[in-house]
Amino acid sequence: MVTEFGIVLLFFIVGILFVGVSLFASALIRPHKPNPEKLSTYESGEEPIGSPWVQFNARFYIIALAFLIFEVELVFLFPWAVVFRDLGWYSFAAMAIFVVILLLGLAYDWAKGYLEWDKPKPIIPVLKELIMTREDLKNQQKD
Amino acid sequence: MNNLIWILIEALIKAVVILNVILLGAATSVYLERKISAVIQDRIGPNRVGPFGVLQPFADVFKLFFKEDIVPKASDKFFHSLAPIISLGVAVAVYAVIPFAHYVEIGGTKYYIGIAPNLNIGLLFILAMTSVGVYGITLAGWSSNNKYSLMGGLRSAAQMISYELSMGLSLIGIILISGSFSLNDIVIGQANWKWNVFLQPLGFLIFLVSAFAETNRAPFDLPEAEPELVGGYNTEYSGMKFGMFFLAEYANMATSSAFITLLYFGGWQLPFSPDLLGLAEGSIGLAVAQFLVFFIKVVFFIMFFIWVRWSIPRFRYDQLMRLGWKVLLPLSLLNVVLTAAAILIFK
Numbered sequence: 001m002v003t004e005f006g007i008v009l010l011f012f013i014v015g016i017l018f019v020g021v022s023l024f025a026s027a028l029i030r031p032h033k034p035n036p037e038k039l040s041t042y043e044s045g046e047e048p049i050g051s052p053w054v055q056f057n058a059r060f061y062i063i064a065l066a067f068l069i070f071e072v073e074l075v076f077l078f079p080w081a082v083v084f085r086d087l088g089w090y091s092f093a094a095m096a097i098f099v100v101i102l103l104l105g106l107a108y109d110w111a112k113g114y115l116e117w118d119k120p121k122p123i124i125p126v127l128k129e130l131i132m133t134r135e136d137l138k139n140q141q142k143d
Numbered sequence: 144m145n146n147l148i149w150i151l152i153e154a155l156i157k158a159v160v161i162l163n164v165i166l167l168g169a170a171t172s173v174y175l176e177r178k179i180s181a182v183i184q185d186r187i188g189p190n191r192v193g194p195f196g197v198l199q200p201f202a203d204v205f206k207l208f209f210k211e212d213i214v215p216k217a218s219d220k221f222f223h224s225l226a227p228i229i230s231l232g233v234a235v236a237v238y239a240v241i242p243f244a245h246y247v248e249i250g251g252t253k254y255y256i257g258i259a260p261n262l263n264i265g266l267l268f269i270l271a272m273t274s275v276g277v278y279g280i281t282l283a284g285w286s287s288n289n290k291y292s293l294m295g296g297l298r299s300a301a302q303m304i305s306y307e308l309s310m311g312l313s314l315i316g317i318i319l320i321s322g323s324f325s326l327n328d329i330v331i332g333q334a335n336w337k338w339n340v341f342l343q344p345l346g347f348l349i350f351l352v353s354a355f356a357e358t359n360r361a362p363f364d365l366p367e368a369e370p371e372l373v374g375g376y377n378t379e380y381s382g383m384k385f386g387m388f389f390l391a392e393y394a395n396m397a398t399s400s401a402f403i404t405l406l407y408f409g410g411w412q413l414p415f416s417p418d419l420l421g422l423a424e425g426s427i428g429l430a431v432a433q434f435l436v437f438f439i440k441v442v443f444f445i446m447f448f449i450w451v452r453w454s455i456p457r458f459r460y461d462q463l464m465r466l467g468w469k470v471l472l473p474l475s476l477l478n479v480v481l482t483a484a485a486i487l488i489f490k
Contacts, residue, residue, distance in 0.1 A: 004259040007154045008239045008268070011258045014158040015235035019228050019387065022208075026383035031211050039216040041289050042378055051217075052290040060301050063464070067304040070472070074311045077479070078267065081318040084483060085490070092483055099476060106472070115468045117461035 062114050066106075073102050157258055165238055169393040170200040171442075176393075176449045183453045207386035215287065215379050222286035227380065227387035230279030234394040237272045240265040241401055242327045244411045244433035248425030255327070256430055265326040266318065269402065270311055273357055276395070277303045280359075280366065280376050283388070287379035295375030298460065299366030302356055305467035306363075310353035312475035316346040316482040317406050330410035340407040345478045347407045349471055354399040356467070359392065361452040365460055400444035404437065411437040 041048040080095055109115055174189070174197060181188025189196030214223055242260030246253045255261060262268060277300055284296015317339055321329045333339060340347045356363040367375030377388045404410055411433035413420075422429040458466070 004262045007150075007259045008236075008262060010151070010154050011158045011161075011239045012232070012236050014155070014162065016228070016232050018162055018235070019231050023224075023228070023383055023387075026208050027212070030209055030382060033211065034213070036216075038213055041215050041217050041287075042373070043290065044373070048217075048289075052288060052293045053285075056293070056297060060297055063301045063305060066468075067308065070308045071304075071311075074308070074315075077312075077315050078318065078324075081315045082322055082324065084319055085322055085486065089487060092487060095483070096480065099480065103473075103476065106468075110469065115464065117464040 059114075059117065066109055066114070069105060070102065073099070153254075154258070161238055161258060162235065164243075165235055165394055165397070166390070168397040169390050170204075172393040172397055172445055172449075173200040173203070173389075175442075175445060176452075179446065179449045180453050183450075204386060204390075207383055207389075210382040212382040212384060213379075215289070217288040218379060219286040219288065222282045223379075224384070226279050226283035226286060227384040227391075229282065230276065230391040231387040231394070233272050233276045233279060234391040234398065237269055237398050240268050240326055241398075241405065242330060242411065243437060244430040245327075245331075246425060247427055247430045253425065256434065260327045261325055264324045266314055266324045266329075270307070270314070273303075273310075274307065276357075279391070283380070284366075284376040287376075289379050291372045291374070291378045292376050295366045295368075295372050295378070299359060299376060302359075302363065302365060302463060302467075305464065306353040306356035306471070309349050309467065309471035309475045310357060312472070312479055313343075313346040313349040313353065314406070315479045316343045319479075319482050319486055326405055326410075330405055330412060333409040334412055335416075336409070336414070338407060338409045343407065343478070343482065345474065346482070347403075349475045349478065350407070351403065352466075352471060354403065355448070355451070356463075358395045358399050358448075360396060360448055362455045362458050363463060364452075364457060365463060368457060396448050397441065397445060400441045400448065401437075403444050404440040408440055410440075 043049070076098065077095070080091065084091060177199065178188045178196070180186075189199035192198040192202045214220055239258040240260060240262050242255065242257040244256040246255045248254075280303075281296045281300045284292045284294075284299070287293070317329060318324065320339060320342060321332045323329065323332075329339075355361075359366050366372075367377065372378070377385055380388060413432060413436055420429070420432060422432065
């Protein structure tokens with residue numbers, strides 16, 4: 001017996017086959033005349049400078065971490081939502097506590113500014129005591 | 144054994160028919176977008192290929208078929224080819240759980256209209272597939288070894304995971320009301336104008352905004368923002384591989400419209416009792432009527448998507464992140480709590 005999952009898998013295979021066959025058919029009839037100019041990386045008509053595979057903004061990583069926490073919360077909420085009608089206020093309270101704990105996490109992220117995408121304003125170090133101005137030098141020489 | 148073969152043949156026929164429906168749907172979306180954008184901008188739009196230019200999308204695909212496929216020397220060749228296959232494959236796979244009408248009864252057997260509309264984890268399947276869709280775009284951006292592509296891929300990954308949270312949380316409201324993950328059960332529960340959009344107005348708004356962000360449509364089309372990123376993640380793609388991203392984008396738009404219809408606007412439910420038409424439950428006539436109702440609702444939402452794209456300017460990236468994390472996420476959590484409390488009070 002084929003379950004519904006089997007039929008979904010079958011559909012998935014048909015879909016992938018369709019994509020593969022159309023790519024293959026296109027490969028048979030299209031021209032193929034490469035040259036070094038064509039194969040170079042596009043950078044608005046200039047010679048590409050350096051590789052893009054370098055360090056990128058760490059904020060993308062923080063967003064991914066926050067996402068992971070809430071996605072796990074979602075996974076716990078889904079089965080709860082299905083059987084919720086039979087459980088009543090007790091399960092409501094239990095889930096409310098769970099959600100509030102996670103909301104605290106979101107509030108922490110928010111307060112720490114991890115959800116801000118703007119660049120934090122640069123803090124210019126004040127070195128008044130260490131740097132001698134010309135007047136300071138004159139005063140020193142007087143003494 | 145004989146039984147098994149019949150089931151396989153039925154499933155294969157359904158698969159081929161629905162694959163064609165998807166491609167036709169994508170072509171219709173492309174045509175509608177070009178025509179509606181032309182009307183909005185006071186142009187004529189495509190009018191040369193076929194009557195009123197309706198064959199333009201097919202001509203475009205044939206053109207892409209004959210175009211040279213350029214894979215940059217610096218790119219990661221395997222992932223560069225894999226990414227468009229993931230994108231279109233996932234866009235197609237989501238259709239496996241969509242019910243197009245209820246069922247047709249022939250010789251005592253019920254044939255449900257759709258691949259597996261009664262799949263008991265339908266909604267989870269959709270969420271899982273949209274998550275896999277992120278891989279297609281991110282891999283395309285990374286493997287091209289191009290700065291514009293990488294920026295587009297990164298932006299799209301961060302954007303899609305941010306809005307996926309609100310989308311998932313707004314779906315919880317629907318599950319609380321229907322008590323099932325199966326899309327057919329959700330639609331059956333909305334008979335007689337008990338549409339979820341009336342019970343879940345806040346959830347609907349959140350889902351709508353997240354759907355725009357998940358499909359990378361304007362005003363959330365930052366992954367391919369032309370003025371800053373040339374073409375975004377698909378800058379280095381050409382020929383049929385570009386065509387696949389293109390088709391996937393429009394297939395996703397049609398899918399989102401279908402989900403909005405199914406989850407919030409009664410899906411294939413007729414706006415009046417089927418007895419008025421004099422059609423029995425399970426007859427072919429009723430199934431056709433249901434399919435037409437579903438189709439009209441979906442086309443309405445496709446037009447809504449297009450209308451929004453050509454009316455509203457693009458978000459800035461910090462605005463996008465602020466909306467996702469500071470507005471939609473708390474609101475969708477609030478929606479879950481309110482819905483649960485309301486169900487317990489009015490039970």
